[in-house]
Amino acid sequence: MPTLRIPTPLRPYAAGQSEIKIQGSTVAEALDELVQSYPALRQHLFSEAGDLRAFVNLYINDEDIRHLQGVQTPIGEGDRLLLIPSIAGG
Protein backbone atom coordinates (compact mmCIF):
# COMPACT_ATOMS: atom_id res chain seq x y z
CA MET A 1 0.00 0.00 0.00
CA PRO A 2 1.36 3.49 -0.76
CA THR A 3 2.18 5.69 2.20
CA LEU A 4 2.01 9.42 2.86
CA ARG A 5 4.47 11.10 5.20
CA ILE A 6 2.91 13.81 7.31
CA PRO A 7 5.26 16.66 8.29
CA THR A 8 5.30 17.83 11.92
CA PRO A 9 3.18 20.96 11.39
CA LEU A 10 0.33 18.87 9.95
CA ARG A 11 0.46 15.97 12.40
CA PRO A 12 -2.01 17.50 14.86
CA TYR A 13 -4.59 17.37 12.07
CA ALA A 14 -3.85 13.72 11.30
CA ALA A 15 -4.25 12.23 14.77
CA GLY A 16 -0.55 12.76 15.45
CA GLN A 17 0.56 10.22 12.86
CA SER A 18 3.84 10.55 10.98
CA GLU A 19 2.95 8.18 8.18
CA ILE A 20 -0.44 7.11 6.85
CA LYS A 21 -1.27 4.26 4.53
CA ILE A 22 -3.33 5.64 1.66
CA GLN A 23 -5.73 4.12 -0.83
CA GLY A 24 -6.62 5.04 -4.38
CA SER A 25 -5.18 4.67 -7.83
CA THR A 26 -4.32 8.37 -8.28
CA VAL A 27 -3.08 11.18 -6.06
CA ALA A 28 -6.51 12.83 -6.24
CA GLU A 29 -8.29 9.68 -5.04
CA ALA A 30 -5.81 9.15 -2.25
CA LEU A 31 -6.08 12.74 -1.01
CA ASP A 32 -9.86 12.60 -1.19
CA GLU A 33 -9.86 9.50 0.96
CA LEU A 34 -7.31 11.10 3.30
CA VAL A 35 -9.33 14.24 4.03
CA GLN A 36 -12.45 12.14 4.56
CA SER A 37 -10.60 10.22 7.26
CA TYR A 38 -8.96 13.38 8.65
CA PRO A 39 -11.32 16.29 7.92
CA ALA A 40 -9.08 18.79 9.78
CA LEU A 41 -6.42 18.32 7.09
CA ARG A 42 -8.71 19.59 4.35
CA GLN A 43 -8.23 23.33 4.89
CA HIS A 44 -4.45 22.85 4.99
CA LEU A 45 -4.32 21.00 1.67
CA PHE A 46 -7.19 22.36 -0.40
CA SER A 47 -8.52 25.81 -1.24
CA GLU A 48 -12.22 26.48 -0.80
CA ALA A 49 -12.63 25.81 -4.52
CA GLY A 50 -11.24 22.33 -3.92
CA ASP A 51 -7.86 22.78 -5.64
CA LEU A 52 -4.61 21.71 -4.04
CA ARG A 53 -3.23 24.87 -2.40
CA ALA A 54 -0.37 26.57 -4.25
CA PHE A 55 1.98 26.37 -1.27
CA VAL A 56 1.40 22.64 -0.80
CA ASN A 57 4.24 20.65 -2.31
CA LEU A 58 3.45 17.01 -2.82
CA TYR A 59 6.12 14.60 -3.97
CA ILE A 60 5.89 10.99 -5.09
CA ASN A 61 9.12 9.33 -4.08
CA ASP A 62 11.50 12.16 -5.02
CA GLU A 63 9.52 13.89 -7.79
CA ASP A 64 7.12 16.82 -7.57
CA ILE A 65 3.65 15.79 -8.78
CA ARG A 66 3.56 19.06 -10.74
CA HIS A 67 6.31 17.62 -12.96
CA LEU A 68 4.37 14.36 -13.31
CA GLN A 69 0.63 14.44 -14.00
CA GLY A 70 -0.41 16.58 -11.07
CA VAL A 71 -3.20 15.15 -8.95
CA GLN A 72 -3.99 12.73 -11.78
CA THR A 73 -0.60 11.04 -11.28
CA PRO A 74 -1.17 7.30 -10.78
CA ILE A 75 0.13 5.78 -7.58
CA GLY A 76 0.86 2.19 -6.78
CA GLU A 77 2.12 -0.28 -4.27
CA GLY A 78 5.28 0.88 -2.54
CA ASP A 79 5.03 4.53 -3.61
CA ARG A 80 5.94 7.00 -0.92
CA LEU A 81 4.22 10.37 -0.93
CA LEU A 82 5.82 13.29 0.85
CA LEU A 83 4.13 16.52 1.85
CA ILE A 84 6.69 19.29 2.04
CA PRO A 85 5.67 21.91 4.55
CA SER A 86 6.37 25.61 4.39
CA ILE A 87 8.29 26.21 7.60
CA ALA A 88 10.24 29.33 8.48
CA GLY A 89 11.78 28.82 11.91
CA GLY A 90 15.42 29.57 12.48
Added chain:
Amino acid sequence: MLPSLSHAEILRYSRHLLIPEVGLAGQQKLKAASVLVIGTGGLGSPVALYLAAAGVGRIGLVDYDVVDTSNLQRQVIHGTSGLGVLKVESARQRMLDLNPDIRVEVYNEPFTSANAMRIAQDYDILIDGTDNFPTRYLVNDVCVLLGKANVYGSIFRFDGQVSVFDARQGPCYRCLFPEPPPPGLVPSCAEGGVLGVLPGTIGTLQATEALKLILGIGEPLIGKLLLFNALDMSFDFVNLRKHPRCRVCGPEPEVTELIDYEAFCGVPGHDHEDGSVGGGYDIEAAALAERLNQGNSIRLLDVREPHELQISHLENATLIPLGQLAARLSELDTAEEIVVFCKAGTRSARALELMVSAGFRKIKNLKGGINAWARQVDPSQPIY
Protein backbone atom coordinates in the same frame (compact mmCIF):
# COMPACT_ATOMS: atom_id res chain seq x y z
CA MET B 1 46.07 35.68 -5.92
CA LEU B 2 44.96 33.80 -2.86
CA PRO B 3 46.11 35.10 0.53
CA SER B 4 48.99 33.25 2.17
CA LEU B 5 48.80 31.52 5.55
CA SER B 6 51.02 32.34 8.52
CA HIS B 7 52.75 29.57 10.48
CA ALA B 8 50.18 30.03 13.22
CA GLU B 9 47.37 29.61 10.70
CA ILE B 10 48.99 26.51 9.22
CA LEU B 11 49.07 24.96 12.69
CA ARG B 12 45.48 26.04 13.41
CA TYR B 13 44.17 24.52 10.19
CA SER B 14 46.40 21.45 10.27
CA ARG B 15 43.45 19.01 10.17
CA HIS B 16 42.12 20.73 7.05
CA LEU B 17 45.51 20.81 5.35
CA LEU B 18 45.80 17.05 5.80
CA ILE B 19 42.68 16.44 3.68
CA PRO B 20 43.65 16.33 0.01
CA GLU B 21 40.32 17.86 -1.04
CA VAL B 22 41.09 20.93 1.07
CA GLY B 23 44.85 21.22 1.41
CA LEU B 24 46.76 24.50 1.50
CA ALA B 25 45.00 25.91 -1.58
CA GLY B 26 41.59 25.08 -0.13
CA GLN B 27 42.42 26.76 3.16
CA GLN B 28 43.56 29.82 1.22
CA LYS B 29 40.20 29.83 -0.60
CA LEU B 30 38.44 29.78 2.75
CA LYS B 31 40.58 32.70 3.92
CA ALA B 32 39.70 34.66 0.77
CA ALA B 33 35.98 33.90 1.05
CA SER B 34 33.20 36.04 2.46
CA VAL B 35 29.88 34.78 3.79
CA LEU B 36 26.89 36.74 5.08
CA VAL B 37 24.92 35.00 7.83
CA ILE B 38 21.41 36.42 8.15
CA GLY B 39 20.15 35.80 11.66
CA THR B 40 22.33 34.87 14.63
CA GLY B 41 19.73 32.70 16.33
CA GLY B 42 19.27 28.93 16.31
CA LEU B 43 20.60 28.32 12.81
CA GLY B 44 23.03 31.24 12.76
CA SER B 45 24.75 30.02 15.93
CA PRO B 46 26.32 26.81 14.55
CA VAL B 47 26.76 28.36 11.10
CA ALA B 48 28.77 31.29 12.46
CA LEU B 49 30.78 29.15 14.89
CA TYR B 50 31.80 26.56 12.30
CA LEU B 51 32.55 29.09 9.56
CA ALA B 52 34.71 31.02 12.03
CA ALA B 53 36.49 27.86 13.18
CA ALA B 54 37.03 26.76 9.57
CA GLY B 55 38.79 30.02 8.79
CA VAL B 56 36.33 31.74 6.43
CA GLY B 57 38.16 35.05 6.13
CA ARG B 58 35.29 37.50 6.30
CA ILE B 59 31.94 36.72 7.93
CA GLY B 60 29.06 39.20 8.09
CA LEU B 61 26.32 38.88 10.72
CA VAL B 62 22.90 40.50 10.44
CA ASP B 63 20.57 40.65 13.44
CA TYR B 64 18.82 43.41 15.38
CA ASP B 65 17.93 41.57 18.55
CA VAL B 66 19.46 41.19 22.00
CA VAL B 67 20.19 37.89 23.72
CA ASP B 68 17.21 36.69 25.76
CA THR B 69 17.05 33.87 28.32
CA SER B 70 14.64 31.87 26.13
CA ASN B 71 17.25 31.88 23.31
CA LEU B 72 19.85 29.89 25.24
CA GLN B 73 18.09 26.51 24.91
CA ARG B 74 19.41 26.41 21.31
CA GLN B 75 21.44 29.51 20.38
CA VAL B 76 24.77 28.12 21.47
CA ILE B 77 26.92 30.99 20.21
CA HIS B 78 25.49 33.15 23.01
CA GLY B 79 25.87 32.64 26.75
CA THR B 80 24.29 33.56 30.04
CA SER B 81 26.88 36.31 30.52
CA GLY B 82 25.65 37.86 27.26
CA LEU B 83 22.01 38.30 28.28
CA GLY B 84 20.79 41.68 27.09
CA VAL B 85 23.79 42.14 24.77
CA LEU B 86 23.25 42.73 21.03
CA LYS B 87 23.24 39.33 19.35
CA VAL B 88 25.69 40.42 16.65
CA GLU B 89 28.12 41.65 19.33
CA SER B 90 27.71 38.56 21.48
CA ALA B 91 28.31 36.36 18.42
CA ARG B 92 31.30 38.41 17.22
CA GLN B 93 33.05 38.10 20.58
CA ARG B 94 32.59 34.34 20.64
CA MET B 95 33.76 33.95 17.02
CA LEU B 96 36.87 36.07 17.53
CA ASP B 97 37.67 34.11 20.67
CA LEU B 98 37.40 30.94 18.62
CA ASN B 99 39.44 32.39 15.77
CA PRO B 100 41.11 35.80 16.02
CA ASP B 101 42.49 35.52 12.47
CA ILE B 102 39.14 36.17 10.77
CA ARG B 103 37.17 39.37 10.24
CA VAL B 104 33.64 39.58 11.60
CA GLU B 105 31.50 42.42 10.25
CA VAL B 106 28.26 43.13 12.11
CA TYR B 107 25.03 44.74 10.96
CA ASN B 108 22.85 45.50 13.96
CA GLU B 109 19.69 46.11 11.93
CA PRO B 110 16.78 44.14 10.54
CA PHE B 111 17.50 42.77 7.04
CA THR B 112 14.99 44.67 4.87
CA SER B 113 14.36 45.68 1.27
CA ALA B 114 15.94 49.04 2.13
CA ASN B 115 19.37 47.74 3.22
CA ALA B 116 19.61 44.17 1.88
CA MET B 117 21.32 44.90 -1.45
CA ARG B 118 23.84 47.24 0.17
CA ILE B 119 24.72 44.72 2.88
CA ALA B 120 24.73 41.62 0.66
CA GLN B 121 26.58 42.88 -2.40
CA ASP B 122 30.08 42.47 -0.97
CA TYR B 123 29.67 38.83 0.09
CA ASP B 124 30.19 35.68 -1.98
CA ILE B 125 27.49 33.54 -0.32
CA LEU B 126 24.41 34.24 1.79
CA ILE B 127 23.19 31.90 4.52
CA ASP B 128 19.52 32.08 5.42
CA GLY B 129 19.16 31.62 9.16
CA THR B 130 16.11 33.84 9.53
CA ASP B 131 12.97 32.97 11.47
CA ASN B 132 10.12 34.26 9.30
CA PHE B 133 8.65 34.03 5.81
CA PRO B 134 9.06 37.68 4.66
CA THR B 135 12.82 37.64 5.32
CA ARG B 136 13.19 34.25 3.60
CA TYR B 137 11.59 35.59 0.40
CA LEU B 138 13.78 38.68 0.73
CA VAL B 139 17.01 36.66 1.10
CA ASN B 140 15.99 34.59 -1.92
CA ASP B 141 15.26 37.56 -4.15
CA VAL B 142 18.49 39.32 -3.10
CA CYS B 143 20.46 36.21 -4.11
CA VAL B 144 18.66 35.85 -7.43
CA LEU B 145 19.04 39.55 -8.29
CA LEU B 146 22.72 39.66 -7.25
CA GLY B 147 23.57 36.22 -8.68
CA LYS B 148 24.67 34.61 -5.41
CA ALA B 149 24.09 31.25 -3.75
CA ASN B 150 21.55 31.09 -0.91
CA VAL B 151 22.32 28.34 1.58
CA TYR B 152 18.86 27.69 2.97
CA GLY B 153 17.87 26.06 6.24
CA SER B 154 14.56 26.12 8.06
CA ILE B 155 13.20 24.41 11.18
CA PHE B 156 10.01 23.69 13.11
CA ARG B 157 9.71 21.47 16.19
CA PHE B 158 11.40 18.26 14.90
CA ASP B 159 11.49 19.01 11.16
CA GLY B 160 14.26 20.66 9.23
CA GLN B 161 14.95 21.52 5.60
CA VAL B 162 18.22 22.29 3.82
CA SER B 163 18.97 23.27 0.24
CA VAL B 164 21.26 25.45 -1.82
CA PHE B 165 19.28 27.82 -3.99
CA ASP B 166 21.40 29.17 -6.81
CA ALA B 167 19.24 30.50 -9.64
CA ARG B 168 22.28 30.62 -11.96
CA GLN B 169 22.40 26.83 -11.91
CA GLY B 170 19.11 25.62 -10.51
CA PRO B 171 15.87 26.48 -8.77
CA CYS B 172 15.35 29.23 -6.21
CA TYR B 173 13.23 29.29 -3.03
CA ARG B 174 10.29 30.73 -4.98
CA CYS B 175 10.45 27.83 -7.47
CA LEU B 176 9.69 25.53 -4.52
CA PHE B 177 7.37 27.88 -2.65
CA PRO B 178 5.85 30.29 -5.21
CA GLU B 179 3.45 31.58 -2.56
CA PRO B 180 3.79 31.90 1.20
CA PRO B 181 1.25 30.03 3.32
CA PRO B 182 -1.72 32.09 4.49
CA PRO B 183 -0.90 34.11 7.62
CA GLY B 184 -1.39 32.07 10.76
CA LEU B 185 -1.47 28.64 9.13
CA VAL B 186 2.13 27.79 10.02
CA PRO B 187 3.10 28.55 13.61
CA SER B 188 6.49 30.14 14.28
CA CYS B 189 9.00 28.68 16.73
CA ALA B 190 7.99 31.34 19.29
CA GLU B 191 4.46 29.91 19.19
CA GLY B 192 5.06 26.26 18.33
CA GLY B 193 8.46 25.59 19.83
CA VAL B 194 11.54 23.83 18.48
CA LEU B 195 13.77 21.05 19.78
CA GLY B 196 16.94 22.86 20.85
CA VAL B 197 19.37 20.59 19.05
CA LEU B 198 17.47 20.74 15.73
CA PRO B 199 18.97 24.07 14.59
CA GLY B 200 22.34 22.53 15.50
CA THR B 201 21.74 19.70 13.03
CA ILE B 202 20.35 21.91 10.29
CA GLY B 203 22.75 24.84 10.79
CA THR B 204 25.73 22.49 10.73
CA LEU B 205 24.49 21.12 7.39
CA GLN B 206 24.20 24.69 6.08
CA ALA B 207 27.77 25.42 7.17
CA THR B 208 28.87 22.20 5.44
CA GLU B 209 27.24 23.29 2.18
CA ALA B 210 28.81 26.75 2.41
CA LEU B 211 32.30 25.29 2.90
CA LYS B 212 31.77 22.91 -0.07
CA LEU B 213 30.71 25.83 -2.26
CA ILE B 214 33.79 27.83 -1.28
CA LEU B 215 36.12 24.88 -1.77
CA GLY B 216 34.39 23.75 -4.96
CA ILE B 217 34.25 20.15 -3.77
CA GLY B 218 31.56 17.49 -3.54
CA GLU B 219 27.96 17.71 -4.69
CA PRO B 220 26.18 20.78 -3.39
CA LEU B 221 22.46 20.53 -2.60
CA ILE B 222 21.58 22.52 -5.72
CA GLY B 223 18.31 21.21 -7.15
CA LYS B 224 17.80 19.01 -4.11
CA LEU B 225 15.95 19.54 -0.86
CA LEU B 226 16.87 17.64 2.26
CA LEU B 227 14.02 16.94 4.66
CA PHE B 228 15.11 15.92 8.13
CA ASN B 229 12.92 14.60 10.92
CA ALA B 230 14.58 14.17 14.29
CA LEU B 231 11.93 11.84 15.76
CA ASP B 232 12.11 9.37 12.89
CA MET B 233 15.81 10.17 12.32
CA SER B 234 14.88 10.31 8.64
CA PHE B 235 16.73 12.12 5.88
CA ASP B 236 14.66 12.36 2.70
CA PHE B 237 15.85 14.02 -0.47
CA VAL B 238 13.59 15.32 -3.21
CA ASN B 239 14.51 16.78 -6.58
CA LEU B 240 13.75 20.44 -7.13
CA ARG B 241 13.37 21.99 -10.54
CA LYS B 242 13.24 25.50 -11.79
CA HIS B 243 9.63 26.67 -11.93
CA PRO B 244 8.97 27.47 -15.60
CA ARG B 245 7.15 30.67 -14.64
CA CYS B 246 9.09 31.60 -11.48
CA ARG B 247 8.30 35.21 -10.64
CA VAL B 248 11.91 36.05 -9.86
CA CYS B 249 14.19 33.58 -11.65
CA GLY B 250 11.94 32.54 -14.57
CA PRO B 251 12.38 33.68 -18.17
CA GLU B 252 9.94 36.57 -17.74
CA PRO B 253 10.43 37.72 -14.15
CA GLU B 254 7.88 40.05 -12.57
CA VAL B 255 10.10 40.70 -9.58
CA THR B 256 13.06 42.71 -10.88
CA GLU B 257 13.70 44.66 -7.70
CA LEU B 258 13.02 44.05 -4.03
CA ILE B 259 9.38 44.32 -2.97
CA ASP B 260 7.44 44.76 0.27
CA TYR B 261 7.86 41.26 1.70
CA GLU B 262 5.72 41.81 4.79
CA ALA B 263 2.81 42.77 2.52
CA PHE B 264 3.56 39.81 0.23
CA CYS B 265 3.42 37.34 3.14
CA GLY B 266 0.83 39.18 5.22
CA VAL B 267 2.92 38.78 8.38
CA PRO B 268 5.67 40.81 10.07
CA GLY B 269 9.31 40.19 9.21
CA HIS B 270 10.19 38.90 12.66
CA ASP B 271 9.21 36.13 15.06
CA HIS B 272 8.35 38.35 18.01
CA GLU B 273 4.95 38.28 19.56
CA ASP B 274 3.69 41.78 20.27
CA GLY B 275 0.57 40.29 21.79
CA SER B 276 -2.05 42.80 20.71
CA VAL B 277 -4.71 42.83 17.99
CA GLY B 278 -5.66 46.52 18.03
CA GLY B 279 -9.05 47.80 16.94
CA GLY B 280 -10.14 48.28 20.56
CA TYR B 281 -10.11 44.52 21.17
CA ASP B 282 -7.18 44.39 23.61
CA ILE B 283 -7.45 44.28 27.38
CA GLU B 284 -4.43 44.65 29.67
CA ALA B 285 -3.85 41.93 32.25
CA ALA B 286 -4.17 44.39 35.14
CA ALA B 287 -7.50 45.70 33.78
CA LEU B 288 -8.81 42.15 33.41
CA ALA B 289 -7.80 41.33 36.99
CA GLU B 290 -9.65 44.40 38.23
CA ARG B 291 -12.82 43.49 36.33
CA LEU B 292 -12.71 39.95 37.66
CA ASN B 293 -12.17 41.22 41.21
CA GLN B 294 -15.23 43.43 40.83
CA GLY B 295 -17.21 40.25 40.29
CA ASN B 296 -17.90 40.67 36.58
CA SER B 297 -18.87 37.46 34.86
CA ILE B 298 -16.27 36.91 32.17
CA ARG B 299 -15.59 33.68 30.30
CA LEU B 300 -11.82 33.17 30.06
CA LEU B 301 -11.02 31.25 26.88
CA ASP B 302 -7.59 29.60 26.73
CA VAL B 303 -6.62 28.71 23.13
CA ARG B 304 -3.27 27.11 24.01
CA GLU B 305 -2.49 23.40 23.74
CA PRO B 306 -3.38 21.13 26.70
CA HIS B 307 0.28 20.50 27.66
CA GLU B 308 0.82 24.22 28.21
CA LEU B 309 -1.60 24.15 31.18
CA GLN B 310 1.13 22.44 33.17
CA ILE B 311 3.24 25.60 32.85
CA SER B 312 0.70 28.24 33.79
CA HIS B 313 -3.07 28.63 33.92
CA LEU B 314 -5.90 30.99 34.81
CA GLU B 315 -8.55 29.78 37.27
CA ASN B 316 -11.81 28.62 35.68
CA ALA B 317 -10.59 29.14 32.12
CA THR B 318 -12.16 27.13 29.29
CA LEU B 319 -9.59 25.35 27.15
CA ILE B 320 -10.20 25.10 23.40
CA PRO B 321 -6.93 24.84 21.43
CA LEU B 322 -6.84 27.24 18.47
CA GLY B 323 -6.78 24.35 16.00
CA GLN B 324 -10.13 23.09 17.33
CA LEU B 325 -11.82 26.44 17.83
CA ALA B 326 -13.57 26.72 14.45
CA ALA B 327 -15.25 23.35 14.98
CA ARG B 328 -16.16 24.04 18.62
CA LEU B 329 -17.58 27.58 18.49
CA SER B 330 -21.01 26.18 19.34
CA GLU B 331 -19.71 25.50 22.86
CA LEU B 332 -19.48 29.27 23.37
CA ASP B 333 -22.21 31.85 23.78
CA THR B 334 -22.08 35.05 21.70
CA ALA B 335 -24.08 36.84 24.42
CA GLU B 336 -21.41 36.12 27.02
CA GLU B 337 -18.46 38.43 27.68
CA ILE B 338 -15.31 36.54 26.62
CA VAL B 339 -11.60 37.24 27.08
CA VAL B 340 -9.43 35.01 24.92
CA PHE B 341 -5.78 34.34 25.75
CA CYS B 342 -2.75 32.22 24.84
CA LYS B 343 0.94 32.33 25.78
CA ALA B 344 1.78 35.80 24.50
CA GLY B 345 -1.11 36.98 22.34
CA THR B 346 -0.43 35.66 18.83
CA ARG B 347 -2.75 32.66 18.80
CA SER B 348 -5.43 34.53 20.75
CA ALA B 349 -5.31 37.30 18.14
CA ARG B 350 -6.11 34.70 15.49
CA ALA B 351 -8.82 33.20 17.66
CA LEU B 352 -10.35 36.63 18.12
CA GLU B 353 -10.41 37.27 14.36
CA LEU B 354 -12.12 33.93 13.84
CA MET B 355 -14.70 34.61 16.55
CA VAL B 356 -15.43 38.16 15.41
CA SER B 357 -16.10 36.92 11.90
CA ALA B 358 -18.39 34.26 13.41
CA GLY B 359 -20.48 36.97 15.09
CA PHE B 360 -18.95 37.24 18.57
CA ARG B 361 -19.01 40.89 19.64
CA LYS B 362 -18.41 40.92 23.42
CA ILE B 363 -14.88 39.62 23.08
CA LYS B 364 -11.43 40.88 24.06
CA ASN B 365 -7.86 39.69 23.63
CA LEU B 366 -5.66 39.44 26.73
CA LYS B 367 -2.79 41.61 25.54
CA GLY B 368 0.52 39.81 25.89
CA GLY B 369 -1.23 36.59 26.91
CA ILE B 370 -0.83 34.67 30.14
CA ASN B 371 2.81 35.79 30.22
CA ALA B 372 1.58 39.38 30.69
CA TRP B 373 -0.75 38.12 33.44
CA ALA B 374 2.21 36.49 35.18
CA ARG B 375 4.19 39.71 34.83
CA GLN B 376 1.48 42.16 35.93
CA VAL B 377 -0.93 40.23 38.14
CA ASP B 378 0.30 36.88 39.39
CA PRO B 379 4.09 36.56 39.74
CA SER B 380 3.62 33.07 41.22
CA GLN B 381 3.14 31.88 37.63
CA PRO B 382 6.20 31.44 35.42
CA ILE B 383 6.80 33.25 32.13
CA TYR B 384 7.70 31.04 29.16
